[in-house]
Amino acid sequence: MAPKKLGLKQRYAHMTRGLDWETTYQPMDAVFPYDTFEGIKIKDWSAWEDPFRLTMDAYWKFQAEKERKLYAVLDAFAQNNGQTGVSDGRYVNVVKLFLTGISPEEYQAHRGFAFTGRHLRGAGPRVACQMQSLDELRHIQTQIHTISHYNKYFDGISEFPHMHDRVWYLSVPKSFFDDARTAGPFEFMIAIGFAFEYVLTNLLFVPFMSGAAYNGDMSTVTFGFSAQSDESRHMTLGIEVIKFLLEQHPDNLPIVQKWVDKWFWRGHRVLGLVAMMMDYMLPKKVMSWKEAWEIYFTEAGGSLFQDLARYGLKAPKYADVATADAEHISHQNWAVFYQYTHAAAFHTWMPDKEHLDWLSEKYPNTFDKYYRPRWEMWAEMEKQGKRFYNPSLPQLCQVCQIPMAYTEPGDPTKIAFRCSEVGGETYHFCSDGCKDIFDGEPEKYVQSWLPVHQIFQGACGGATIPDVLNYYRMNVGADNMDYVGSPDEKLWNEWHAGKAREAV
Amino acid sequence: MSVQIKTIDLEPKRQTFGHVARRLGGDKPATRYQEGTLDVQATANFHYKPLWEPEYWHYDTRKTAVVMEDWYKPLDPRQYYYATYNIARANMNQAVERNFAFVEERGLLETIGEATRAKLLTGFLPIRHLHWGSNMNMAEITQRGYGTAVTAPCIFSAGDHLGMAQIVSRIGLELDGQTGAALDAAKTAWMEDPAWQGVRRLIEDTFVERDWFQLYVAQTLGVNAVLLDMVYRHCDAAWGPSALTVAMLTEFMADWRAEDGKWSDAVVKTVAAESAENKALVSTWAKHWIDRAEEAGKPLSTALTGSPAAATTAADAARTRARALGLDL
Amino acid sequence: MAQIASITLLHNDDARPIIEAILADNPGVRVLNMPGAVKLDCDDELIVKRASVEERLGRPWEPQEIQLVLVSMAGNLDEDDDWFKLSWKH
Secondary structure: OOOOOOOHHHHHHHHHOOOOOOOOOOOHHHHOOOOOOOOOOOOOHHHOOOOOOOOHHHHHHHHHHHHHHHHHHHHHHHHOOHHHHOOOHHHHHHHHHHHHHHHHHHHHHHHHHHHHHHHOOOHHHHHHHHHHHHHHHHHHHHHHHHHHHHHOOOOOOOOHHHHHOOOHHHHHHHHHHHHHHOOOHHHHHHHHHHHHHHHHHHHHHHHHHHHHHHOOOHHHHHHHHHHHHHHHHHHHHHHHHHHHHHHHOOOHHHHHHHHHHHHHHHHHHHHHHHHHHHHHHOOOOOOOHHHHHHHHHHHHHHHHHHHHHHHOOOOOOOHHHHHHHOOOHHHHHHHHHHHOHHHOOOOEOOOOHHHHHHHHHHOOOOHHHHHHHHHHHHHHHHHOOOOOOOOOOOOEOOOOOOEOOOEEOOEEEEEOOEEEEEOOEEEEEOOHHHHHHHHHOHHHHOOOOOHHHHHHOOOOOOOOHHHHHHHOOOOOOOOOOEOOOOHHHHHHHHHHHHHHHHHO | OOOOOOOOOOOOOOOOOHHHHHHHOOOOOOOHHHHHHOOOOOOOOOOOOOOOOOOOOOOOHHHOOOOOOOOOOOOOOOOOOHHHHHHHHHHHHHHHHHHHHHHHHOOOOOOOOHHHHHHHHHHHOOHHHHHHHHHHHHHHHHHHOOOHHHHHHHHHHHHHHHHHHHHHHHHHHHHOOOOOHHHHHHHHHHHHOHHHHHHHHHHHHHHOOOOHHHHHHHHHHHHHHHHHHHHHHOOHHHHHHHHHHHHHHOHHHHHHHHHHHHHHHHHHHHHHHOOHHHHHHHHHHHHHHHHHHHHHHHHHHHHHHOOOHHHHHHHHHHHHHHHHOOOOO | OOOEEEEEEEOOOOOHHHHHHHHHHOOOOEEEEEOOEEEEEEEOEEEEEHHHHHHHHOOOOOHHHHHHOEEEEEOEEEEOOOEEEEEOOO
16 A cells, blocks of 8 residues: 655644653643643643644754854854944944843743753643744854954953843843743743734844844844744744643633733833834944834734634733833933943944934924924934933833833833832833733732842842942953943944055 | 055954853964853842742752752764754754655655554654654753753754654654644653553653753653663564665664754763762762663664564663763763 | 634745745735735735745745744644645634
């Protein structure tokens, strides 16, 4: 008998389904100790659908092919000294923020998906999670390998893991992922698989990587888009997870809704760093943060939540506030980093006239009114030799850990403050979104390792700014401060003077 | 007269990252394996205790009883990072495809006779479940272990076990005309056949092992070195005239055992060599799990070959291997 | 409001036959060109058909191969031997 050829769905089912079994020598609850305490009810794990149906042989084949292509580009970029051909020396600061702030989170995702890839009781989701765990390891490693070449020439990234565990603003993405990693397996899946991968990751990668392409950084765009091809699989896992939980039991809805609200808001706060990269740090701009938000949250997220409404799930609480924030967030973040440039491992600058005009055009409702005058004043102060630094340490939000610099919804002239009292202590927040998250789980967020509190408690090398920068392993005068006058700028100008000489 | 044109100075400011340079003992060019592995896991200033295990941080050296001054000592001699791992496996898998095509074209599994077929169904195919259990263990060590040097190769190994489970599944589909009936029969054997119950009990017991390095020893020196070696290497006689066909279709497993073993041996050796305490612990674990695997393998060996000798042979080889790694057994 | 099914692909030689197949098989598809990538949007549903890609490519092509050039997508995925479909329809 000639064996008939199996279709993709059947082949996957035979090769993967049925591999698991109900244990009898050890109770299932001992083998899977973590998948019940969150209150999620699963009636039938076999109802799980994995639309990608990737077997390991196909996984190895496709991923090997992607890696061969990617590393060929990385080698070519290094051999051709592609770093000299990016749009401007300022561009590299985007790469610095990426490696110090985002890549370590890929690693956290790798370990987190290994956790869910072991501890969810269903075989189907476990396999998908394990592949995502592998993918996330790919992402951190390809990012290190890409940015390794920049590290040879530019400052600010040579101590990235050390800084990630210590530096004040890196505590923002780190606490986000620590929060997800320390949550239960289902919350992790909603936090990272759904809220981050499905709802928000496009905002991180697509416009940003397109920006890298536009700014001549072929190595970053190649890892970025190559990572995105995995990301599509991850997005699919994310949406399958949420549908699965909502289909399994009506009691899951309020739990899932709370997680969606929480992780949307937390993700929105972290992505403020990306907003700033897009609007201020890319010398040649692809689209504004606000435009990206419209395409990837308002439009794409709108379709998604319209679809999920049939399960009774609502769009995330404060989605409207986040959309209104898109008019402000990049400007407010850049203002923070400009003031604290002495304590940041990348360079800052005031936008030039052309850049200001672009911002005015992209943000007609807010930029001229609230931000342009401040930027022009700071630029003028620079000219007079009175560059503005903020010497004090800021108060941080207990949840998102960003300095309290965001404004009230509807009033961009007034800083928003919220607080809650627990056990006789007062905790401070930047927004209603962050306060709600704290109030939902105060026992978790009272634990936050807040960089400024830690400095005051003497846990960060000492009481003065030089002590703290030393603790950060910040190479003062090279890693930090303005781009203008930095060793990066000097090197960039030398290369380009050299190029100009060659051209003559 | 010659004109000297000054070219752009492209001398790097530094060769590698600071943390890598400190480990290499100076700023010199580092490999992609080193840059992609060393100090990649966070080590300090965690924010919250896990809801599911509040007695530890999510990265915590106390989750095993062995103590390392530096968890970046047990390196991978294969120097795998994601790209080199996947490219190696994609290449190995090309051989798998060729071998399956060869066997299919010649109908080699269609003419094996009922006795051998029955033996493959109940005596060989259930090993896919042992690979699945091994996959769970390596995923567990990936999430629970400490330091990228050990944990990253564990997710590779987890992927390998899933891949091998699927290769065994394909052999089943070759045997049953792509209906899945053979896989059902194999699962019944795994759950009920006395020959497999020792193996199943052993792997289920590993699922609840909380010390991740003990789990590593149980998996690599117990499950891999005794049970997988026994079935893939010491039971050829069981498949009669089809031994060569089975060997072809499991070539991946033969290559994999040699390669994965090289890595796991290096890790066990390094951890045991760290201190007398580590050596004593790892030795106790190795002895316990090799002994258990031998006992678990005996009924299977008897069912396959008529004698428990294959289990003993595999266990003795594992003991010799463990002693060569510096363990006292 | 129409729900938008969307796919973003690399803008390179490998993706071109897929992009062309999408343009041919999805009337009303909207195209957004970005540096390095192209985003294709349709109301409610967007399909990539194996046969259409193979016709343009001149060799056998499996829908799983789309992963090599896929950047992003929106919609519920249905992948089979003959198609890769993103849809908000139920």
